[in-house]
Amino acid sequence: MHFTSEQRLDDGVLEREFTLGEIPGILWTPASASASASASAPVPLILLGHPPLGLRKMYPRLVARARHSAAEGFATATIELPGSGDRPRLPAAEQARADLRRAMEAGEPVSDEMVDALILPLVEKAVPEWQAALDALLSLPEIGGPVGYSGGVISIGIRLAVVEPRIVAAGFFAGSFVPRAMFEEARQVTIPLHVLLQWDDEGNDRQAALDLFDAFGSKEKSLHANMGGHTGVPQFAGEDAAQFFTRHLK
C-alpha cells in the first residue's frame, strides 16, 4: 500500500489516496486519529462500498459519507472496483452491462443469466481485493477495528460478510440486481445487518429486496424502507445507519 497524495479537508479529516498494487483507493481518517499510535487510540474502520461507476464519479458522495463517519470517530476507506475508473475494462462485464441496458430500454425482462453475467464475476474479482485492502489498512497504526462494510454492490457486501470474519457489521443498500445464487449465500450471513430500501426505486424489484432481507441468516437485521427513488435516500436514513455502526463498532 503506497500513499500517493494527502490533504486535510476543512473539517480536519485527513484524506489520503493510495494504490494497492494496481488498485487505487482512498483512506479518510478523523482529525483526532494519529499515525503515532501512542498519541491516540486506533479507530474503527468502515469500508465504503459503491456502485461500479468509478471512484472519480462517486467521489462527492463518498467524501460526504467519509466526513459523516469521521465525525462519529470512524476511519473509512474505499477502493476502485474491477473494470471501473482507470482500471482495465472487463470485456465480459461490459458485454453483460450492454445486454442488460438494451433489454431494459426495450422494455424486455432482465433474465437471471444477464444478472449473473454482470454481477458474479465482479463479486469473484472484487472480494479478494477488498480483503487485501483490509490487510493493508489494518496494518496502519491509526486504524484498529472492529470493521464494518457499508453500501455499494450488495452482492459484494454479502460475499464479504460471509467470507471475511474481520467484518462484524454491515449496512447494505438493497438497490441493485442480485443473482439468485446470492439469496442462498445470504442465508450464511450472521453478522448484524442494517438494510436500506428505497420503496420506489425504479431500477429495483421491491419484492426481491424483501425476499433478500428475509433470507439473511443474521439474528439482528433491520430493514429501513424510505420513500423515493434510487438516489433519493433521505438524510435521516444516513443518520440511522450511522447509529447502527456506532452500536456495533464502538
Added chain:
Amino acid sequence: MHFTSEQRLDDGVLEREFTLGEIPGILWTPASASASASASAPVPLILLGHPPLGLRKMYPRLVARARHSAAEGFATATIELPGSGDRPRLPAAEQARADLRRAMEAGEPVSDEMVDALILPLVEKAVPEWQAALDALLSLPEIGGPVGYSGGVISIGIRLAVVEPRIVAAGFFAGSFVPRAMFEEARQVTIPLHVLLQWDDEGNDRQAALDLFDAFGSKEKSLHANMGGHTGVPQFAGEDAAQFFTRHLK
C-alpha cells in the same frame, strides 16, 4: 379534565393521573416543564397509544416510553380505551374478541368480518375520545405543540391521522389486525409516518403490514422492520422512533 393524583418519578418526570368525564388517563411532563407558563416554554406532546389490555396492565411499558420521551423534552399522555381497564365492557367487541380467539386457537382463518367487528367499533368510539383528551391537554399552559401520536391499535392511529389536523407526525406499530376499510383510509394519511414492523410477529400478517405501509399517502414514510416477535421490539428501534419525533415535533 380533573387531576386525581400526582407524583414525581425518580428522574423528575411529573406523572399525573386524570379523568376526562368517565375516562381515566395519565399525563407525564418532563422535569423542566412548568405549569407556570412564564417559567418555561410549553413542550410538544406525544399521545401514547396502546393495545386494549387496560392502562394498569400496560403501565410498565407506558411509563418507560413516557420517561424516554420526557428525556427528549416531550410531554406524553394516554387514556383508557373504550371497553378496557375499569371502563364498561363493550359486549359486541367482547364477542368479536372471543370469536377471533376461538378461530385462532382452532387454526381457522380469521375472517374480515371478525376483524371488522373487533376493530371498527373501537375506532369509532376511541377516536373522538382521544380528540377530547387533546383539547383538554392542549389547554394546559405547560403543554404546547406540535402533537404526535405513537403506537397502539394502528387503526385508531390511522383514523386520528386522517381526522385530527393537530397531529403532525405519527409512529405506528404494524402489529394488529387491520380492517380492509382502513387500507383505503390509509391513502388519506399525509403526515410523516414512522412504521415499526416485527418481521416474525406471530399474530401479524407480514404481507398485510407491507401492503398497509405501501397504501399510506404520506410523502415521508419510513418502515423499520426488525427481527423478533410481537413483543420483541429492540431497544434501538425505540431510539430511532424517538429521533423521528424529535425531527418532526421540535
